[in-house]
Amino acid sequence: MNKLNIGIVGAGYVGLATGAVLAKFQNDVIFIDISLERIKSILSGRTPIYELGLNECLNYGLKKGYISAFTDIQQVDRNLDFVFICVQTPVTKDNTPDLRYIKNAAKSIGTFLKRQRKYAVVVVKSTILPLTTERTILPILEKYSDKKAGKAFGLCMNPEFLSEGSAVQDTLNPDRIIIGQYDNRSGSSLLNLYRNIKCPKLRVDLRTAETIKYASNVYLATKISYTNEIANICEKIGIDTIDVMKGVGLDKRISPYYLEAGCGFGGSCLPKDLKSFIKLAKSHRYEPRLLESVSTINESQPLRIIELLNSALKDMKGKKVCVLGVAFKPDTDDIRDSKAIPIIKALIERRANVMVYDPKAMRNFKVLKLNIEFAKNIEEALRNADACIIQTAWSEIKKLRPQNFKLMRNKIIIDGRRALNKNDFTDAKIIYRAIGLGRR
Numbered sequence: 001m002n003k004l005n006i007g008i009v010g011a012g013y014v015g016l017a018t019g020a021v022l023a024k025f026q027n028d029v030i031f032i033d034i035s036l037e038r039i040k041s042i043l044s045g046r047t048p049i050y051e052l053g054l055n056e057c058l059n060y061g062l063k064k065g066y067i068s069a070f071t072d073i074q075q076v077d078r079n080l081d082f083v084f085i086c087v088q089t090p091v092t093k094d095n096t097p098d099l100r101y102i103k104n105a106a107k108s109i110g111t112f113l114k115r116q117r118k119y120a121v122v123v124v125k126s127t128i129l130p131l132t133t134e135r136t137i138l139p140i141l142e143k144y145s146d147k148k149a150g151k152a153f154g155l156c157m158n159p160e161f162l163s164e165g166s167a168v169q170d171t172l173n174p175d176r177i178i179i180g181q182y183d184n185r186s187g188s189s190l191l192n193l194y195r196n197i198k199c200p201k202l203r204v205d206l207r208t209a210e211t212i213k214y215a216s217n218v219y220l221a222t223k224i225s226y227t228n229e230i231a232n233i234c235e236k237i238g239i240d241t242i243d244v245m246k247g248v249g250l251d252k253r254i255s256p257y258y259l260e261a262g263c264g265f266g267g268s269c270l271p272k273d274l275k276s277f278i279k280l281a282k283s284h285r286y287e288p289r290l291l292e293s294v295s296t297i298n299e300s301q302p303l304r305i306i307e308l309l310n311s312a313l314k315d316m317k318g319k320k321v322c323v324l325g326v327a328f329k330p331d332t333d334d335i336r337d338s339k340a341i342p343i344i345k346a347l348i349e350r351r352a353n354v355m356v357y358d359p360k361a362m363r364n365f366k367v368l369k370l371n372i373e374f375a376k377n378i379e380e381a382l383r384n385a386d387a388c389i390i391q392t393a394w395s396e397i398k399k400l401r402p403q404n405f406k407l408m409r410n411k412i413i414i415d416g417r418r419a420l421n422k423n424d425f426t427d428a429k430i431i432y433r434a435i436g437l438g439r440r
């Protein structure tokens with residue numbers, strides 16, 4: 001089989017992971033991103049984002065000569081077999097999708113296809129609401145290429161299910177691959193591209209593929225809000241949610257995943273996709289009551305941290321409160337919709353002096369320009385602190401033992417992610433409170 005030429009438009013988490021893995025399978029991968037900084041960074045072998053294993057994968061592709069990168073697809077000097085659309089699809093303030101980037105990507109791909117003589121398949125990976133591929137992307141591609149889909153080019157909607165922090169692993173070993181196809185030829189071509197990836201592959205139409213993505217993400221969101229609600233009830237009745245969920249997760253129908261209580265789900269996908277799907281349902285005059293509750297629980301969950309802190313430290317004014325972890329989850333530098341943001345804002349409102357520490361995400365967090373201090377390491381964050389909040393369960397934070405907290409002035413620990421082992425904290429000199437941990 002000849003090497004395939006694959007264009008990846010949008011070099012964010014999804015684009016980089018997809019491209020790096022396709023290069024690993026010995027395809028020629030061309031990244032296209034409007035950010036020159038990003039392109040330079042890719043070509044110099046430094047991934048523009050922190051993602052476990054991505055640097056190694058990218059450097060393998062660069063060394064073998066499989067990877068190139070441009071700021072504009074019109075600079076690509078060869079025919080492409082596939083063009084992946086991996087640009088971001090943010091939402092506006094009222095939760096309607098902002099299709100600016102995806103429309104621009106479709107326009108430039110259409111213009112590129114106009115001069116291409118060979119059949120190519122355009123693959124949409126960005127998350128978009130049902131019907132967007134058919135009603136928005138397809139007409140733009142046809143208009144700008146002056147060609148008809150199905151004849152000159154194919155079209156697929158291939159949702160991405162990777163999680164940040166394990167993007168490369170998830171792309172190499174996915175649970176399933178969903179191929180939404182415009183026609184049979186498009187779907188068969190994409191199926192062939194993924195032949196080396198062993199997992200169930202499901203072929204559906206474009207709008208079903210788009211809906212599978214949303215239905216999956218809102219299910220995960222629902223499971224987490226369910227978990228957090230059970231955790232809040234466990235606190236009230238004096239039991240530990242971890243023990244409860246261990247028992248619940250043994251049921252194969254439920255599974256042990258996404259049963260970890262915490263201060264809420266963040267990130268670039270779950271909160272945004274949930275809100276967009278609610279809005280979509282409403283636009284079809286359906287009231288999604290379950291999903292509304294999932295969202296409400298998630299908005300209030302970070303404030304449980306403040307309640308827990310308040311139960312141990314009544315007046316926060318002038319007190320040093322350190323927040324360990326600002327990334328929305330471990331192994332990523334991403335702070336989008338991180339629950340550290342509402343927690344820290346609530347602390348600032350209560351006039352606490354906030355100092356944060358995160359092994360990877362502080363650079364991104366500084367951009368928010370909150371009135372807080374940044375610690376060089378955990379020790380600096382803990383030194384003379386009156387309370388410590390754990391917001392991200394980074395492995396170095398999970399390793400903390402009671403002796404590490406000796407640096408604090410008041411030994412109050414609020415564990416927002418159940419990162420520590422409660423049995424280590426039985427010493428009466430340390431106050432250890434945690435989400436879902438009831439006190440008898």
Ligand code: UDX
Pocket residue numbers: 160161162163164165217220224257258259260261262263264265266267268269270328329
């Ligand atoms: C998610 C989906 O998992 C992925 O399939 C989709 O493609 C994109 O959205 P991601 O945003 O990387 O991926 O995060 P995920 O690992 O799902 O975690 C989301 C949030 O939920 C994090 O804030 C995490 O801390 C929280 N979470 C997760 C919990 O609070 N409890 C859990 O049990 C699991």
